[in-house]
Amino acid sequence: MAGSDRLLLASIHDVGPRFEREVDTLAAAIERATGSTRFAMLVVPDHWDSAPIARDPAFQRRLRGWSDAGIEMFLHGWRHRDDQPTGFKARHLTAGEGEFLHLDEAEAARRMVEGRKLVEDVIGRPVAGFVAPAWLYGPGARAALNELRFLLAEDHFRVWQPTDGAVLARGPVISWASRSRARIASSLLFAGVARSVLAPQRVVRIALHPGDTGVPSLMASIDRTLRHFARTHRPAGYADLVRERDMGAV
Structure with a gap:
């Protein structure tokens, strides 16, 4: 049984009409592996300008239903697309999807x-x-994030509160990549190592993406990783980190 002092934070990225079927698959995988509906969804309002939530009442009802059921909803950019994918991070850490890496503060704030x-x-x-x-956050995005006072934010290595910069959790997020055979192999290797190396972490984060559902080996690794940590870490929400801080536990 998971220890109450250790938290497992699972999330589904790129939630929107374009990937509704994949989101259903991933949500079912989390529930099946952890026995819990405590996880987060990261919502993209109009993925690559081709899936506007604003014009999809049916998906709006689904999003409201998930939220009513207790699933946390994060804003995950606006379009998830970087119009100027230059530089090392843009080329090697994502396939043209670092939307907030190059925006100035005004444009980042408008989209937020x-x-x-x-x-x-x-x-x-x-x-x-x-x-x-x-x-991926550029200087403009970080400045806008601080000004707009979102309660929480995260990157590859931490979860923090933009209101005052307090770091609520540290450690690499476990995620999988499906864009190439090499990335599939490396993410499978990392997940295997993470199951051992990250075991002592008080907070473990696991992030799933729609593309994971198309690769059976990734889905098997996801299931194995979720089940592994669910035995030692309590499935929780990101809001639990805020409550712990308010109670003086962080």
Whole structure:
């Protein structure tokens, strides 16, 4: 049984009409492996300008239903697409999807404000926080994030509160890549190592993406990894980190 002092934070990225079927598959995988519906969804208002939530009432109802069931909703950019994918991070850490890596503060703030309003209007409650696509934040995005006072944010190596910069959890997020055979192999290797190396971590984060569902070996690794950590870490929400901090546990 998972220890109550150790937390497992699972999340599904790129949630939107374009990947509704894949999101269903991943949600079922988390519930099956952990026995819990405590996880987060990262919502993209209009993925690559081809899947606008604003014009899809049926998906809006699904999003509201998930939120009503207790699934945390984060804003995950606006379009998930980087119009100027230059530099090492843009070329090697993502396939042209680091939307907030090169935006200036004004444009980053505009997308954050409009995205937050859209998602909150749909779910009827505040978003849990903001996570940049591909976990990549440029200076403009960080400045906007601080000004807009989102409750939570995360990158590859930490979860923090933009309101005051307090770090609530540290350690690499476990995720899988499906873009090439080499990336599949490396992510399978990393997940295997992580199951041992990250075992002592108080907070373990696991992030799933729609592309994972198309690769059986990745889905098997995801299931194995979720089940492994669910035995030692309690499935929880990101909001639990805030509550712990408020109670003086962080």
